[in-house]
Amino acid sequence: MKKLALHWQILIGMALGVAFGFIANKLGWNQFVLDWIKPFGTIFINSLKLIAVPLIIASLIKGVSDLKDISKLSQMGGRTIGIYVLSTVFAVSLGLLIVNIIQPGNSITEDTRSELLSKYADDAEKRQKAAMNQKEEGPLQALVDIVPSNIFAAASNNGNMLQVIFFVIFFGIGMILIPQEKAKPVKDFFDGLNEVILKLIDLIMLAAPYGVFALLAALVVGSPSADLFVALGYYAGSVVLGLGVLIFVLYPFLVKTFTGIGYVQFFQGILPAQLLAFSTSSSAATLPVTMERVEEHLGVEKEVTSFVLPIGATINMDGTSLYQAVAAIFIAQCFGMDLTLGAQLGIIVTATLASIGSAAVPGAGMVMLVIVLGQAGIPEAGLALIFAVDRPLDMCRTVANVTGDATVALLVGKSVGKIGTPKVKNWDDNLEEVI
Numbered sequence: 001m002k003k004l005a006l007h008w009q010i011l012i013g014m015a016l017g018v019a020f021g022f023i024a025n026k027l028g029w030n031q032f033v034l035d036w037i038k039p040f041g042t043i044f045i046n047s048l049k050l051i052a053v054p055l056i057i058a059s060l061i062k063g064v065s066d067l068k069d070i071s072k073l074s075q076m077g078g079r080t081i082g083i084y085v086l087s088t089v090f091a092v093s094l095g096l097l098i099v100n101i102i103q104p105g106n107s108i109t110e111d112t113r114s115e116l117l118s119k120y121a122d123d124a125e126k127r128q129k130a131a132m133n134q135k136e137e138g139p140l141q142a143l144v145d146i147v148p149s150n151i152f153a154a155a156s157n158n159g160n161m162l163q164v165i166f167f168v169i170f171f172g173i174g175m176i177l178i179p180q181e182k183a184k185p186v187k188d189f190f191d192g193l194n195e196v197i198l199k200l201i202d203l204i205m206l207a208a209p210y211g212v213f214a215l216l217a218a219l220v221v222g223s224p225s226a227d228l229f230v231a232l233g234y235y236a237g238s239v240v241l242g243l244g245v246l247i248f249v250l251y252p253f254l255v256k257t258f259t260g261i262g263y264v265q266f267f268q269g270i271l272p273a274q275l276l277a278f279s280t281s282s283s284a285a286t287l288p289v290t291m292e293r294v295e296e297h298l299g300v301e302k303e304v305t306s307f308v309l310p311i312g313a314t315i316n317m318d319g320t321s322l323y324q325a326v327a328a329i330f331i332a333q334c335f336g337m338d339l340t341l342g343a344q345l346g347i348i349v350t351a352t353l354a355s356i357g358s359a360a361v362p363g364a365g366m367v368m369l370v371i372v373l374g375q376a377g378i379p380e381a382g383l384a385l386i387f388a389v390d391r392p393l394d395m396c397r398t399v400a401n402v403t404g405d406a407t408v409a410l411l412v413g414k415s416v417g418k419i420g421t422p423k424v425k426n427w428d429d430n431l432e433e434v435i
Helices: 006-027 030-050 052-067 070-102 110-119 121-135 141-146 151-155 158-177 180-205 208-221 226-231 233-259 263-280 283-296 302-315 318-334 341-357 364-376 380-415
Strands: none
Touching (some): 070 233, 070 318, 158 180, 158 302
């Protein structure tokens, strides 16, 4: 009997997790779920994060060294960064357009606002303090932070992914510039390491259905009351609408237009990564799966995926930037503020830069949002208004982030002639050996 495909296993795990969470809520098993179910979801996420840095080091060094020519590196790098920035600016602008048309802030009553501000005041204050530390740094601090003083210290924290990427690209350039016979032993080592890491990804993905079950069960039992979700429904709907336009309209349109890959083929290839992104809310944790799907199932060569996708997981946060734009205007509307065109243009710039600086981990966009609010003169205390629905929206915007990364990898791959026939035609052919 043929084994059920991985994507169906993940979907079943998600559905069962939500159902179990609601049942646990009704029976008063909340603490049981948090103590005995949630840890398995945490273990699953940690196992993915465990291999994130080794994967980036191995795959990016391999990708850069395979170029064998500095001109190819600069060509691919310029196109990658350019497309990422343009897509982020579009995402922020789309968010502003939607939130100004729907005006979700008008649906929040004074009673609901007071309840949320009171309930989440402490959490909002912590986020404000964290963001204040970043705001007090100099204008070029983000540039300084890219260059690590100690690569081993940087590699010990997934939040320093951009520093690791800088060192790895620098290291790969060094390999290109020395004679090939001297670089070959180093290249062979990282090629082998990359293969080992990819096999570990296959092994970890066997536990994905159980991991997402535990994560969603814990999310449901820890959710706020339904009344708060109803009060914030217009805000959540605005964010989801914008993310839906990105995921289901913009990205597949760009892929079809510039690569010829159809709508169905694109989503068949990337869907497991999207589902994992939804359940983990982490672009970094999903990165190994995104790389495997884009290369094996969509035909982008490793030379491109190993360069474009790790960078995208760090700086390309279209979903996060759209959410920041919607959230900023929503909070302003709740406080009765009418932002000028100039202030909203400032949000585009600030949200774009803030999304680039966001760590690829759950909830990082919330900290960066405080900087966006401060720049626009919106009271940071309003951050408490959106805490109730942030987690499910975080899951949705991570799907947009990951889908955007895959889209850019396809566009860059096409532009440099690095898209071929997918190695894996079936959804789970690459897992059969493991199983």
